[in-house]
């Protein structure tokens with residue numbers, strides 16, 4: 001079965017002349033060339049060759065209400081008539097900030113920015129400014145956006161395309177970034193003991209969504225909370241993926257562990273650019289203009305993203321969380337059953353609406369093990385699904401997501417496609 005992709009191929013040839021790799025974000029690039037999207041609605045993407053795909057990528061996470069959500073469109077259309085950027089504060093920023101504070105356990109105050117990258121970059125600066133310490137701990141394979149502090153042993157596209165350590169970052173910067181394996185308590189203790197009183201923060205994805213889907217071991221997040229408190233280290237939960245996805249209050253609510261600072265993005269913008277840093281008042285008030293730690297942005301809190309965010313959060317009700325978790329579990333269980341039925345070594349992980357399969361016979365508890373997965377077999381799985389109208393992110397080191405629009409009929413179609421693919425894996 002071969003997909004008709006002639007127009008995408010033409011566009012790709014044209015795109016490559018002006019856009020590096022024909023794309024504006026490396027994760028969107030896959031060989032021989034990506035499909036180009038014409039439009040999207042609910043759980044579907046429609047490409048320029050007339051192909052329709054059930055979408056489990058959801059633009060790498062934001063589109064949990066489905067594409068072109070009517071209430072978001074209506075709210076944003078109304079706002080567009082009132083203007084799109086004022087350079088002045090608005091009431092809507094208060095409204096959304098209050099909604100975030102209501103949901104996110106560690107949030108007493110909010111600073112809106114325009115991407116997860118800006119959020120984690122500013123959160124790390126905040127931690128360093130507040131503690132007066134230079135060093136940070138991040139975990140092998142974690143991806144916290146594309147900035148200098150964290151592009152070391154990074155996941156997501158950095159790992160997919162073979163450059164987890166990006167060139168162009170001075171050693172003077174990265175020497176302050178301590179790398180350790182996820183889910184390894186001794187490694188944390190050792191790093192802290194070897195860098196006594198020098199570590200400003202530990203930044204962690206509570207569930208690692210950028211090397212596939214790696215869950216924290218029981219008690220691991222609680223352990224991080226305790227050991228950071230004991231050592232005057234600020235704990236940052238990077239909830240750009242897990243925020244508002246695992247629960248209304250994200251991973252903090254789901255696991256019952258409250259960090260000092262959290263970073264948010266993706267879902268919060270309802271399909272428009274957004275990021276946020278949240279935390280306790282005495283920490284957040286050290287940001288400019290009250291404090292000296294500078295953080296700023298032309299489009300910070302812009303009326304369009306804020307409007308979309310308000311319209312999004314109000315739709316994330318109990319049914320949303322129950323349904324998206326149910327469908328993700330059905331698909332994860334299906335993948336487990338198919339791997340057994342066709343005798344293919346695989347491990348499948350799911351939590352709330354997140355799931356991913358690793359073609360690996362070991363339990364995937366960290367980056368090193370994830371990297372041993374059979375990525376060639378994964379891409380065969382990817383193409384097999386795509387040819388059957390199902391789009392998962394084109395990398396073993398990304399995560400799949402369900403939306404509220406992935407109903408039982410869509411799930412059944414997906415299961416049929418998965419069954420067909422496993423026959424020839």
Ligand SMILES: Cc1ncc(COP(=O)(O)O)c(CN[C@@H](CN)CCC(=O)O)c1O
Nearest residue numbers: 025027060115116117143144145156240241
């Ligand atoms: C946990 C986490 N933290 C920060 C970021 C950076 O957010 P953005 O700058 O892409 O909005 C991300 C971004 N995720 C990737 C995909 N896994 C974004 C996709 C892309 O780079 O195009 C993230 O997952």
